[in-house]
Amino acid sequence: MKGEADFIAALRAIAHHPAARMLNDDAAVLAIGSETLILTHDMIVEGVHYLPDQDPADIAWKLVATNLSDLAAKGAKPVGVLLGYMLGENDTRFLKGLRDILNTYDVPLLGGDTVSSGGASRTLGLTAIGTATSTTVPSRTAAMPGHGLYVTGRLGAAMMGFEALRNHIPNIDNTVYRRPIPRLTEGQALAPLVSSMMDISDGLLLDSWRLATASNVTLAIKSQCVPIAAPEERRYDALSWGDDYELLFTAASDTSLPVPATRIGEVKERNGAPLLLDSNPISDPAGLGYTHN
Ligand SMILES: Nc1ncnc2c1ncn2[C@@H]1O[C@H](COP(=O)(O)OP(=O)(O)O)[C@@H](O)[C@H]1O
Ligand SMILES: Cc1ncc(C[n+]2csc(CCOP(=O)(O)OP(=O)(O)O)c2C)c(N)n1
Ligand SMILES: [Mg+2]
Structure with missing residues (x-):
């Protein structure tokens, strides 16, 4: 096994629930009663997704924006986010950027977790939760010939x-x-x-x-x-x-x-x-x- 595509392919053998959409989509689509929840999680890593000397306010913005983008692709309305945070050198600036984007899109922060890095490369995660706004949630699997x-x-x-x-x-x-x-x-x-x-x-x-x-x-x-x-x-x-x-x-x-x-x-x-x-x-x-x- 080598790299992201192989690992996700191996995960498909575990992710049997229909909400996982065979790990072939931007987000999970979970029907609960009459509601349909849209769930996604994306991480960002220093040096991989952002430059080490970037303003932490921008890092917060990007972390939330990339996850909201997955909700957007399913036509979802955001319900809230959970933040996985690794303490850094300017946490106050991170909080400023986090407030900016959550206010801009009117999305509540619902919870999360905070750890220290222990010297490891900085990695942040976010889970975004949304609700479907259309009865059929768009997928990647239904592109139609002629369209x-x-x-x-x-x-x-x-x-x-x-x-x-x-x-x-x-x-x-x-x-x-x-x-x-x-x-x-x-x-x-x-x-x-x-x-x-x-x-x-x-x-x-x-x-x-x-x-x-x-x-x-x-x-x-x-x-x-x-x-x-x-x-x-x-x-x-x-x-x-x-x-x-x-x-x-x-x-x-x-x-x-x-x-x-x-x-x-x-x-x-x-x-x-x-x-x-x-x-x-x-x-x-x-x-x-x-x-x-
Ligand atoms: N570590 C993981 N555990 C479970 N599912 C994963 C993991 N990594 C990726 N996936 C799933 O694989 C699919 C493709 O992921 P990805 O290419 O990152 O999607 P996106 O570009 O929309 O973020 C998605 O359904 C995602 O939820
Ligand atoms: C410092 C830096 N180097 C290189 C890139 C290029 N880059 C890194 S990840 C990425 C694609 C998106 O990241 P990924 O983790 O694949 O997001 P997902 O598809 O899961 O939403 C790109 C274009 C970057 N954004 N920043
Ligand atoms: Mg992803």
């Missing part, structure tokens, strides 16, 4: 911001890298209309590959149609670096979309590879996006 493939926003902004921050380049906006915006309103508006939806955390191409695999379809993507926030010569990087937290979804072509989104391709019956990038079949996910090894 269009769409993305919100522009991709590559996080990559550009990261590089600017790391290399101390002024005049390049790094806000999207430091403080991503979870597409909660968009997710709720889209949820009743889409055939499938997910957020893009690991890069458009890898996450499209996952969507195609989960739905057993082929996604034909026209790379030139994807709006990017990076120089043209960085287009492939913008499509594969990740950290943009936009929504990727499929919908019937005649759907009147309630939020701005760009059609970047279409869903086809599976014929060979899960992805067709500018008509080139791609059947190996290596190099398409970010994975933990």
Whole structure:
């Protein structure tokens, strides 16, 4: 066994509950009585998800935003969060960023746990809980042949911001890298209309590959149609670096979309590879996006 994908594949043998959606989705979908809870947990690690010298207020923002993004992908309304915190050098700034994002999205802090690092690399976790807002909670498994493939926003902004921050380049906006915006309103508006939806955390191409695999379809993507926030010569990087937290979804072509989104391709019956990038079949996910090894 090696790396994230193999470990999650092994976990699938344990995660039998239908709410786990075979670990093939952004969040668990747990029906309780007449309510449907949406549950997700994401961690961030110093040096892996954020730069060691970053303002802890931004780290708090990103930790909450990346989890709310998974709720957004299921069209959920946040109910609250639980924080797993490792004490650091400026906990007051962390609390400032935490208050900022929880106030911005009106999300209560419900609890959590606090530990000291003991010298280990700093790792923070967050569990976000939401409730479904549409009767069918969008999944990754129901993309329908004939439907269009769409993305919100522009991709590559996080990559550009990261590089600017790391290399101390002024005049390049790094806000999207430091403080991503979870597409909660968009997710709720889209949820009743889409055939499938997910957020893009690991890069458009890898996450499209996952969507195609989960739905057993082929996604034909026209790379030139994807709006990017990076120089043209960085287009492939913008499509594969990740950290943009936009929504990727499929919908019937005649759907009147309630939020701005760009059609970047279409869903086809599976014929060979899960992805067709500018008509080139791609059947190996290596190099398409970010994975933990
Ligand atoms: N350590 C773990 N234990 C249980 N489930 C996990 C673990 N790591 C990942 N998963 C599950 O695997 C799936 C894919 O995870 P991931 O790619 O991190 O999703 P996302 O990008 O939406 O955060 C999700 O259903 C997630 O809940
Ligand atoms: C300091 C730093 N180096 C590299 C990256 C690039 N990076 C790290 S993790 C990641 C993808 C998202 O993280 P992941 O843990 O895979 O989130 P999930 O898919 O579980 O939501 C990206 C683009 C970064 N964000 N920060
Ligand atoms: Mg995750």
